[in-house]
Amino acid sequence: MSRQRVLELASETARTRPANLYYDAGVNDLNERWGTSPCDLPIDETIRRIETCDAWIILKYAEHDPAYAKLMESCMRDVLQVGGRELEKHMRRKEVIIFITSPRRLTTYHFDSECNFLLQIQGKKEINIFRSDDREVLPEEEVERFWTADSNAGVYKPHLQDHAEVITLEPGKGVHIPINAPHWLRNGDNISVSVSINYHPWESERGHIYCTNYYLRKYLRINPTPPFQSPFLDTIKRPIGAAIARVRKSLHGPVGNR
Numbered sequence: 706m707s708r709q710r711v712l713e714l715a716s717e718t719a720r721t722r723p724a725n726l727y728y729d730a731g732v733n734d735l736n737e738r739w740g741t742s743p744c745d746l747p748i749d750e751t752i753r754r755i756e757t758c759d760a761w762i763i764l765k766y767a768e769h770d771p772a773y774a775k776l777m778e779s780c781m782r783d784v785l786q787v788g789g790r791e792l793e794k795h796m797r798r799k800e801v802i803i804f805i806t807s808p809r810r811l812t813t814y815h816f817d818s819e820c821n822f823l824l825q826i827q828g829k830k831e832i833n834i835f836r837s838d839d840r841e842v843l844p845e846e847e848v849e850r851f852w853t854a855d856s857n858a859g860v861y862k863p864h865l866q867d868h869a870e871v872i873t874l875e876p877g878k879g880v881h882i883p884i885n886a887p888h889w890l891r892n893g894d895n896i897s898v899s900v901s902i903n904y905h906p907w908e909s910e911r912g913h914i915y916c917t918n919y920y921l922r923k924y925l926r927i928n929p930t931p932p933f934q935s936p937f938l939d940t941i942k943r944p945i946g947a948a949i950a951r952v953r954k955s956l957h958g959p960v961g962n963r
Contacts, residue, residue, distance in 0.1 A: 728761065818884060
């Protein structure tokens with residue numbers, strides 16, 4: 706799909722599904738919080754000036770477009786062929802997200818709740834990926850807070866940058882970003898178009914356990930056992946975390962995510 710077609714799809718999304726489009730501009734700090742750099746241009750003008758306005762445009766649920774729906778199904782078939790059909794039981798929702806990025810634009814340090822396969826379509830950029838199980842980079846407290854109260858819980862630690870694997874993405878290349886693997890990106894001297902093929906796991910697999918751990922740490926001042934280390938404790942924590950999540954959602958709405 707050409708860059709022009711992608712920009713047309715962005716304009717179409719702005720008209721017909723505005724809730725599925727996000728854009729901002731002017732991010733210069735890797736620890737800048739998500740959603741705090743609004744763009745002072747309307748989306749149509751941002752699209753037209755994408756080469757110069759230091760913008761980041763995100764099109765969610767791009768699988769509404771038949772071409773991307775076909776791409777998603779093809780990619781998921783490959784994933785299941787490698788991972789086994791049993792993996793499909795863990796997929797709560799599949800999704801395609803398109804990222805359109807201005808030259809030299811930073812994407813701030815963060816981690817996500819979905820399992821992501823990022824494919825580069827046009828342009829070139831570098832992605833810095835940290836291991837999701839590196840507790841020096843990503844303490845349990847940050848993961849617990851992410852799943853419970855704050856999708857901006859990750860904190861970039863410059864002195865640990867050498868823990869990252871740095872990968873250059875160019876057309877035809879892709880990278881797997883596991884659930885909760887911290888990462889940040891720097892675009893090259895070009896407009897970048899990337900496509901994320903991802904799936905969201907069931908919250909009960911880890912989110913509800915981390916939610917319980919968050920409150921155990923906060924109110925009982927203990928260091929709780931992380932998920933997947935004790936099946937017995939996980940079985941106890943899941944329903945507790947699910948109940949807490951329902952109450953929080955009714956009071957505060959869902960925890961935001963990218």
